[in-house]
């Protein structure tokens with residue numbers, strides 16, 4: 200009896216094309232492991248992840264685009280933190296990522312610093328002649344901006360930008376009670392800026408700071424591109440997902456980027472796996488872009504150096520943040536491409552896949568953007584649900600359940616057949 204039950208479950212899985220989620224979970228797990236260093240520009244994390252993607256496509260039997268290799272290289276400028284970082288207030292060492300973030304455009308500072316705290320009480324005294332700035336030594340002085348006691352929002356914002364501007368002359372600390380998000384820096388300032396969570400901050404006389412940046416004016420990153428020929432060979436549906444993330448902030452802290460966007464990469468690979476076994480009508484191109492977090496750089500480069508005429512593209516489907524679709528998905532550019540969006544809605548209704556498909560207008564917030572700019576019809580799809588970790592150390596494989604992954608997969612493969 201049990202044996203029969205097992206067999207029938209196995210058969211249902213085989214023939215419905217389901218159970219993509221298990222495969223996707225293993226991909227997310229791999230991409231988020233420390234050996235890819237958060238898929239940024241420290242220790243060649245991006246290039247190592249690119250190697251993983253090429254190997255995986257070869258294993259699935261996905262080809263390189265005719266007369267091209269699997270990879271497309273381009274250069275970018277980037278600021279990185281490959282060396283150990285440390286911040287301590289009055290002898291208490293803070294935890295990087297959890298207690299504080301280093302601004303991605305930070306410069307270098309090392310040693311013990313005298314803290315000059317600026318708050319709504321001390322601010323006016325400080326800037327009304329009580330401090331002779333020219334006498335202060337930037338190797339011994341850090342300004343700590345602590346304006347949480349101020350209700351005036353605009354004044355607080357002004358202080359926030361001042362905490363950046365100051366780093367031309369001094370290191371700075373900025374105290375915040377808002378959610379902190381890391382990003383990729385493309386330039387460097389003279390000194391570091393450290394934003395500290397208010398729960399970890401205390402007023403002290405001395406701070407220890409060790410932050411060393413490495414600015415790389417010309418770093419070579421790469422897009423990874425795969426191809427499955429269809430019956431209509433010279434017409435394309437292009438799937439895109441960025442595989443890069445924020446990399447490392449120091450030797451001990453990295454940003455795994457499971458939801459953003461190992462999950463989208465897993466979706467593309469799972470779709471490639473399906474279409475390899477079920478030949479499509481149009482040729483499919485799978486673009487795994489890097490440089491997205493640095494400003495959509497990989498997709499911009501590809502659109503400027505495409506492997507085929509862009510006018511031959513039926514549709515671009517960009518997926519970014521596929522970590523959990525418990526509440527469904529949102530489609531950017533839905534209002535722009537109503538006909539295609541209605542097709543998607545109909546499939547969802549007919550097959551009862553997702554609880555909701557939300558429509559949205561145009562937005563320059565992911566890799567579909569430069570395709571859209573060139574007049575190529577493009578959707579950007581992201582999941583809606585319980586996964587809220589974003590650009591922080593908590594965006595891990597364990598926190599990324601890939602809820603309704605099979606349903607989204609099902610929706611997309613049916614959608615491609617209907618285009």
Ligand SMILES: [Zn+2]
Nearest residue numbers: 459460519520
């Ligand atoms: Zn993303």
